[in-house]
Amino acid sequence: MSLAERALRAGVWALSLPPLGLSRAVGRGLGRMAMRLDRRHREIVLANLSASFPEKDAAWVEATARKVFEHIAQVATEIPRLVRLSPEEITAQARCHGLDNVHNAMAKGKGLILLTGHFGNWEWGNIAGSFSLGFGALVVARPIDWPPADRLVNSWRTKGSDSVVVPKNRSARVLLKGLKQNRMLGLLLDQNVDWYDGEWVDFFGRPACTNKGLALLARSTEAPVIAHYNWRADDGKFDVYFSPEIPLVKTGDKTMDIWQNTQNYTKVLEDIIRQKPEQWFWLHQRWKTKPFQPWPREKR
Template identity: 30%
Template sequence: MLNKHKIEYYLFIFAGNLLSIFGFSSIRYSSQILAFIFFRILRIRRKVVITNLSKAFPELNPKAIKQLAQKNYRSAAISFLEIFNFKNFVKEEIHSLILPEGIEVVKSKLDEGKGLILLTAHIGNWELGAIAAGVYLNESIKVLIKKQKNPYVKNWLKDTRERFGNKQISVGIKSARELITVIRNNEMVGIVGDQRGPRTEGLRVEFFGQQTSTFIGTASIAIKTKCPVVVIFCIRQPNFKYKFVIEELNYKTELSNKEELIKSFNQMYMKKLESIIRKYPDQWLWMHDIWKY
């Protein structure tokens, strides 16, 4: 008898394969279908998206907000469907899909011998970005991931993410120690840093003019190890190819106390994230309830 997790997994695979059956080039069309279903019919997270966009862009009228929300659902659909084509990818296709511009910044920082944190966000196609960065650098990135509740989806994602050499580290009691070990071995850690932090214990920083809660783990590890941190985003272009947007995070290591250091680090990252979102507002995952605490 099929359990709930297996049913979810089969639906997940069926939907993804059906909508990407004609390959990568068909995604620009099938993504419109998927976005229409989720935005117009099922209305999954629609209220959250519209509320978030209204808070971030108060200068836009309701019609413009709705149009931006529709584009956002399509962007999310594109990223979702692209994942299903990863299993058929060869390295040459990654080279043709993503421009390596700026990747030398990452290489030069790794060459310093202090380890490296690659800090990204749910914008563009972050999954593809992690895979491509590892391919271009010919290095294994140790990617921090949240545990999936569905074991079948978890295994599928693990195989996809690790296909070209990257490795996963699951968030948990020992994950901070694992990440520090990776850094001290002069390896790279990949972290998605834009999740909302705890409602009561998270550190508050400003994001689009409003206070939001953030996690302190990444900043704490960077400050402890004094390793370089590079902010890296994989941004979709009008021709459906991608480019990296890469910039070093020159965080402070000397302030009066650790909490001030962490807050400075997180605020610096969120400022860079806000800047890139303002340039590509449809590509960030607005379904995340960033201001709820």
């Protein structure tokens, strides 16, 4: 282990030592400061919220944007604990709902695809969910550019379970093999992709280029798909949810099936986000990729 990696791990360990309540309070303060100082991301969040909730007034948008920054900063102050705490201690800070939905889906023997995104503290929820289930998932993620940081993040993503982090750029064959072995997969579907990787679907009333890989996997393997998400509750714990199975659309038209299932999965994510919009990652430029033709609902 290099000196830089030792220093990184020591620094993260030190950040995990203050009481959780104190860390969160510091996080909220840092979030408010970031909103004032980080003009670029402030404008992204405000624009995203304004366009996604046109029925809300400017005061609501401003207040929700502040909560978004506070939430993300709290996530950043909570994450160091994932290095130090045991899986039991991490899970003790969470309540899991819908575990039977997972077990029932896995009983079909076709594997399971978790439809997920950047809700609540997604890293904490993933560990608590896997430990509560008694088995982990093949988690698709883009490797972090600095290898020591990538190894550190992957160490907590696989803590207390048989989870495996699969690099995004070479995941297809591994995921297909995993489903054949009746494994559980974790796929994010709340990020922007380039036009050649996605389908144009409605997301908060606007065209969003969305990865079609999940729909392709589900259609070709008929593996069940359920949503996996979590929220930070008022008492400080995390409520981790596994939804009922999302119906698969499979007709004789593959092109339309891929589009329709991608749209359906995206609508599930939108409905989840609307529950607690302040706990989703609005800093991301979700609508960055633009269609070549005007969206029919847009005013010209």
